[in-house]
Amino acid sequence: MKIFADYHTHTVYSHGKGTIEDNVKRAIEIGLDEIAITDHGPAHVFYGLRKGDFKKMREEIDKINEKYPQIKVLMGVEANLISLEGDIDVPDELMKYLDILLMGYHEGVMPRNFRSALQLFGKNMASKYFISLREEMREKNTDAMINAIKKYKIDIITHPGAKVDIDTQKIAKAAKERGTSLEINSSHGYMTVEYVKIAKKEGCKFVINSDAHTPFRVGNFERGIEIAKKAGLTEEDIINAKG
Numbered sequence: 001m002k003i004f005a006d007y008h009t010h011t012v013y014s015h016g017k018g019t020i021e022d023n024v025k026r027a028i029e030i031g032l033d034e035i036a037i038t039d040h041g042p043a044h045v046f047y048g049l050r051k052g053d054f055k056k057m058r059e060e061i062d063k064i065n066e067k068y069p070q071i072k073v074l075m076g077v078e079a080n081l082i083s084l085e086g087d088i089d090v091p092d093e094l095m096k097y098l099d100i101l102l103m104g105y106h107e108g109v110m111p112r113n114f115r116s117a118l119q120l121f122g123k124n125m126a127s128k129y130f131i132s133l134r135e136e137m138r139e140k141n142t143d144a145m146i147n148a149i150k151k152y153k154i155d156i157i158t159h160p161g162a163k164v165d166i167d168t169q170k171i172a173k174a175a176k177e178r179g180t181s182l183e184i185n186s187s188h189g190y191m192t193v194e195y196v197k198i199a200k201k202e203g204c205k206f207v208i209n210s211d212a213h214t215p216f217r218v219g220n221f222e223r224g225i226e227i228a229k230k231a232g233l234t235e236e237d238i239i240n241a242k243g
Helices: 020-029 051-067 094-098 114-128 131-151 168-178 193-200 223-230
Strands: 005-009 036-039 071-080 100-105 182-187 204-209
Touching: 005 071, 005 114, 005 204, 020 193, 036 051, 036 100, 036 114, 036 168, 051 071, 094 114, 114 131, 131 168, 168 182, 182 223, 193 204, 193 223, 204 223
Parallel strands: 005 036, 036 071, 071 100, 182 204
Antiparallel strands: none
16 A cells, blocks of 8 residues: 555644755655645634735745645645634635645634533543543544534545544445545544444544654654554555555
């Protein structure tokens, strides 16, 4: 199994250590055909993109695509889930800059409203300590993600199950219906083998990404490939794999 693209990488625009060009050079060095630059969405308090960065990054990526024609560089963002209703932190007017849209649940994010702050973030934190809240939050987390999948054209759900508990089967069913891929994250180790097996039964597609925060980790797929193979996936199940 060969992975030909890394659709989840970060740069100095958010939580990464290298520039866009640093990531691209590394991708070329290891023989990738495509790479996406997907820094954190604006609602992330500590690492989020400024809204003005979208245009700046788009222009930089367009120039890099001209400079390095041997690889396709995509402009993306790892958007944040910010409400129970499935809202994300990328306004409609910024979508025009994107080639690819990723979305995941993260902590340290500014929620859309007080209700979501209490339910989606406060109760999830509390559920780590109070077992009685866990089933309730599993259902709410799942519904919020499904709402987002239905509301937006999301290409990839990042590291599902890594930050909060979800119903993998329900997420996978919604992803299949909308053509959204579920990420096997080589950094976090999510989805786990168990989660992948559950999702595969629903017929959804997967993607193996590095979630690189340094240029050196771009294209580091070893852990993700191992998970995929143990779960019985083939190249046909993975959008960025070939035999």
